[in-house]
Amino acid sequence: MYRRKNTARVTTDEINQAKSVSVLDFIDANGIDVKREGRGSDPYFRLVDHDSLVIKGEKFFWNSRQEGGHGAISFAMTYYDLNFPEAVKRINEHAYAPSINHISEVKKEPFRYPHYFEVDNTEELQNYLVNDRKIDQRVVNWCIEKDLIVQDKKANVVFKWKDMKGNIIGADRQGTQSMDNKKQHTFKQIVPNSAETGGFMIDVGKNIDKVAIFESPIDLLSYWSVKKGEVQNTRLKSMSGLKEQSLMDAIKELNQNGQDVTKVISCVDNDEAGNHFHERLSRLLKKGALEDQRPTRTKDWNEEWKHLQRSKENSKNLSYGM
Known part of the structure; x- marks a missing residue:
């Protein structure tokens, strides 16, 4: 049977804790420089050292590598080349101050295929x-x-x-x-x-x-x-x-x-x-x-x-x- 290599395990509580961290807070905690772009109330951010990596809300896309994702866990996996448990632990290494600017998770609607189209x-x-x-x-x-x-x-x-x-x-x-x-x-x-x-x-x-x-x-x-x-x-x-x-x-x-x-x-x-x-x-x-x-x-x-x-x-x- 196919199996992945053994990796450290993480608990549900650890995963939920990591999920509660915003991408920008994780970036800030790790000393990654970003610059704000866009105007008004709908800005996006671009990494200084990797200017093809763009962040908007909790979504990010690394244009030069054609990779993207949503949330701090996905960002940590992509940016630091980590597997899922490693990314969760990396995020939870830091303390994060409560912030009213965190973008709340939008409940995803169920998929409905448009047969009529x-x-x-x-x-x-x-x-x-x-x-x-x-x-x-x-x-x-x-x-x-x-x-x-x-x-x-x-x-x-x-x-x-x-x-x-x-x-x-x-x-x-x-x-x-x-x-x-x-x-x-x-x-x-x-x-x-x-x-x-x-x-x-x-x-x-x-x-x-x-x-x-x-x-x-x-x-x-x-x-x-x-x-x-x-x-x-x-x-x-x-x-x-x-x-x-x-x-x-x-x-x-x-x-x-x-x-x-x-x-x-x-x-x-x-x-x-x-x-x-x-x-x-x-x-x-x-x-x-x-x-x-x-x-x-x-x-x-x-x-x-x-x-x-x-x-x-x-x-x-x-x-x-x-």
């Missing part, structure tokens, strides 16, 4: 995924048949997040039209109130013993287009970013269903943020449990798939003397 037409979806992103037509057709991807009224591709019972617990929306003159700038959204550790997911085979993780549904489908018959007894899981807990929850769900996960396949982007995340996993997982299948020639698996297709086409043209 779907359309039967898949023309824009097919054109975008097959022609623009070069996903294998058979992969796209299979996902449509399984009701995993649909088109909405605004011609977006909707990637449904389903649990093992088939319940929709969240979704990604991916625009099919450019938002400006740069083709790569398309609308992207995680549908509000989606499960925090959910993600677009496909199980290949019945006796799942591997979990392959991706940063986006497009990369997942690209990888499957490349590998096709090679992928066996594997859960393909998009984290919609870089979320360690999304992986852990996928493994936990499989274990609870009697599936013994022995291998995690890292298919995250070949960039600074993806490499940092991969290295963190290599320290957290037991030896031999992590398999590196990050793209080698390009940044992500969609670019890798396109590169392979171009190379194949060039070889074919050369063989015909073109």
Whole structure:
């Protein structure tokens, strides 16, 4: 059975104590310099030493690493590269003065999938995924048949997040039209109130013993287009970013269903943020449990798939003397 390396345990009281600390109070207690930006009553803050890390309320996003989160625990894990118990203990090392400026936790509404927004037409979806992103037509057709991807009224591709019972617990929306003159700038959204550790997911085979993780549904489908018959007894899981807990929850769900996960396949982007995340996993997982299948020639698996297709086409043209 898959297990993480042993880590220090924390109690519920310790966790609740850490959760009560605001991100800015934790930053202040650790001597991290920030500068206030924005005007009026809706400011945001930027780290001085890492100016791509922006904080607004209890949310933060580290643009250069494409990582983000909510709350002091998540911030401590990201900033100091800690696991969950280590982050809780790091936060609770400090004393915090009561503050009327703490931002109270907003109660999250349950996820409600907007079925009424779907359309039967898949023309824009097919054109975008097959022609623009070069996903294998058979992969796209299979996902449509399984009701995993649909088109909405605004011609977006909707990637449904389903649990093992088939319940929709969240979704990604991916625009099919450019938002400006740069083709790569398309609308992207995680549908509000989606499960925090959910993600677009496909199980290949019945006796799942591997979990392959991706940063986006497009990369997942690209990888499957490349590998096709090679992928066996594997859960393909998009984290919609870089979320360690999304992986852990996928493994936990499989274990609870009697599936013994022995291998995690890292298919995250070949960039600074993806490499940092991969290295963190290599320290957290037991030896031999992590398999590196990050793209080698390009940044992500969609670019890798396109590169392979171009190379194949060039070889074919050369063989015909073109």
